[in-house]
Amino acid sequence: MDGKGLVVVTGASTGIGKELARIAAQEGHELVICADEPAIEEAARQLRGMGARVRAVQADLATEEGVGALLDAIGAARVEVLCANAGRGLGHGFLDQDWAEVRRVVDTNVTGTLLLVQQVGRAMRAQGGGRILVTGSVAGYIPGSFQAAYNGTKAFIDSFCAALGNELKETGITVTCLMPGPTETEFFRRAGMEDTAVGAAAKDDPAEVARTGWEAMRAGDGQVVHGIKNKVQTTIANVTPAAMLAEQHRKTAEPGSAS
Numbered sequence: 001m002d003g004k005g006l007v008v009v010t011g012a013s014t015g016i017g018k019e020l021a022r023i024a025a026q027e028g029h030e031l032v033i034c035a036d037e038p039a040i041e042e043a044a045r046q047l048r049g050m051g052a053r054v055r056a057v058q059a060d061l062a063t064e065e066g067v068g069a070l071l072d073a074i075g076a077a078r079v080e081v082l083c084a085n086a087g088r089g090l091g092h093g094f095l096d097q098d099w100a101e102v103r104r105v106v107d108t109n110v111t112g113t114l115l116l117v118q119q120v121g122r123a124m125r126a127q128g129g130g131r132i133l134v135t136g137s138v139a140g141y142i143p144g145s146f147q148a149a150y151n152g153t154k155a156f157i158d159s160f161c162a163a164l165g166n167e168l169k170e171t172g173i174t175v176t177c178l179m180p181g182p183t184e185t186e187f188f189r190r191a192g193m194e195d196t197a198v199g200a201a202a203k204d205d206p207a208e209v210a211r212t213g214w215e216a217m218r219a220g221d222g223q224v225v226h227g228i229k230n231k232v233q234t235t236i237a238n239v240t241p242a243a244m245l246a247e248q249h250r251k252t253a254e255p256g257s258a259s
Contacts, residue, residue, distance in 0.1 A: 005080025008032045008120065010061055010070070013039040015185030016135060016178075017085040019210035024081070025052035032077075034070045035086070036060040061086045062107035067115045074120070078127055081217070082120045084113050085135040089150045089191035091199075092255055102149050109153035114160070121164075121173065129172030133217040134161050136177040138230045141237040145250035150191070158223070165222045174220040178213030180204060181230035197251065200258035 007024040011017035013035035021033050025047045033044060034057040044056035057073045059066035088108040090101055117132060124130030137151075140158035144151025161177035168175060182188075183206050188199040209226045216224035225231045237245060251257060 004028060004030070006030050006032065006074070006077045007081040007083065008034070008070075008074060008079055009083040009085060010034045010116070011086035011135075012083075013037055013043050015187070016180065016183060016206045016210050016213070017083065018043050019207045020083045020085060020133070020214060021047055022050070022207075023210060023214050024083075025050045025054075028052075029080070031055070032057065032070070032073055034059055034061065034073075036062075036066070061112040061116065062088075062104050063112070064115065067112055067119070070116065071119055079120055079123060079130060081131045081133065082117065082124075083133045083135075083213075083217075084117055085133075086113070087135060087137075087187075089147065089187050089193070091146055091188075091191045091193035091196065091253065093146055094148045097149070105149050106153055109150070110156055113157065117164070121168070124173050125168075125171050130174075131217050131220075132164075132173065132175045133213055134175070134177050135213070136161060136179045136223075138179050138181045138225060138234050138237075140179070141234045141245075142249050143242050143246040144253065145246045146196075146253040146255065147191075147193075147249070151249075162222060174217070176213070176217040176221055177223040178209070178216065179223060179225045179230070179234070180209045180213075181227060181233070183209050193253065193255075195256055195258050196253050197257040198253055201252075 007029040009021040012021045012033035030053040032055045040056045044054045047054045059069040088105050090105045136158040137154040139151040140154035165175035182203040184203040193199040212226040
């Protein structure tokens, strides 16, 4: 990474994505940032204040049209780094959730992410290399009672990244999966989980999470779990029965568990 190539960051209006964009700006990269809300323009203004060249795209990456709008903004530019960070959560029991909201979680976290990674990845292969950083989650290790669809999408993403990284190992493209735990972002408010134990608990700093992911991506690591607590949790999850993990998750994510 020479500090001059284009960095694309999705979900960049707040949280981990905004911090990833900030790191890229500090290192002198030109940026294309994307989110599905008007706050992306304020994020772009702040990055320009750091001296970065920034193009902001407001688009819903749960749709092919939204991904297409982002790809149009990138155009023929050489993408050095893709940070596929956009994601969406959803709390409450699966049978009580609105189907349109469930579908949007799947389409944002999985369908839109895969389409973007495939299209940008093809361009990277043609140019002879690049780096892809995808935000997965330690949630992918745990059957997520009262977050069933979300945790399922992250299990998919965690697995997908490992597989894609192996496919691309001779191409000059690296794929890194960042696996954070609960982080101080808009996630829990948007997911309707503020009354849960996990929603009310102390969380990790998104700037520190972003730095963990960025450094792992620069090193070409296949995956990285942020924080000692989360690393212990994923290690234990590998040897714990799924039913027990689901019951443990219920205690943190069931509506009203914060009281």
